[in-house]
Amino acid sequence: MIGRLAGTLLEKNPPQVLLDVHGVGYEIDVPMSTFYNLPAGGEKVTLLTHFAVREDGHFLYGFATEAERFAFRQLLKISGIGARTALSVLSGLSVNDLAQAIARQEVGRLVKVPGIGKKTAERLLLELKGKLAEALPTAALAVEDSQHDILNALLALGYNDREAAAAMKPLPAGISTSEGIRQALKLLSKA
Structure with missing residues (x-):
């Protein structure tokens, strides 16, 4: 029914956001993966939505992709x-x-x-x-074995999924496992 909303982001209270669409405020639950990529309040944002109707209410869920x-x-x-x-x-x-x-x-x-x-x-x-x-x-699903190995190495060293993913983001595609681990650790040590 409601497949997409575009408007001004008014509030961010994890896991919910308030989106003003032409004067109507929509409360939308979003996964943290979407939440972390949202701009600051007052900025324009577009979310794909899933609208659910249940006995106890109507619910909107929003997604970046x-x-x-x-x-x-x-x-x-x-x-x-x-x-x-x-x-x-x-x-x-x-x-x-x-x-x-x-x-x-x-x-x-x-x-x-x-x-x-x-x-x-x-x-x-x-x-x-x-x-x-x-x-x-x-x-989107094809992750080279070296990237999988880099991720596993970072997780084994005690970094959480989010930290490891953030450190791997700037790495060039096709980087070797050892070089990828070295560069990722360098980025993590600066954070």
Whole structure:
């Protein structure tokens, strides 16, 4: 029903934002991956949305990308996964990371997400197998082995997913594992 909203960002109170669209204020729940990429208050913003009607109210969920919204909708199709849990998954893992965890059947990555236990993680892996990878562009999902190794090395050194992802962002594609780890650690030491 409401697929996209464009307006002025009035408030940011994680995980909710208030978006003014021609004088109407929409309260929108967003995953933290979207929240972190929002501009400052008073700036223009466009969000793709998912509108849900339940007995206890009408709810809007917003996403920066179509991939996030698609993943959210796929998560909602799983029995026992509600909107809050789906937002939690997308807040703890990027869509690429989620697709990779599913493709590689990595329960360990999913159980790191708050609110996801081992049984829920196993159900996610089973029910999403093949669904995210087929629907999302393969270029977005193709992470070279060296990048996967760099990420695992940073996680093993005690950095969290967000810190590791931030350190890997400026790395050039095709960088070797050892050079990537060296440059990522250099960036993390400056932060």
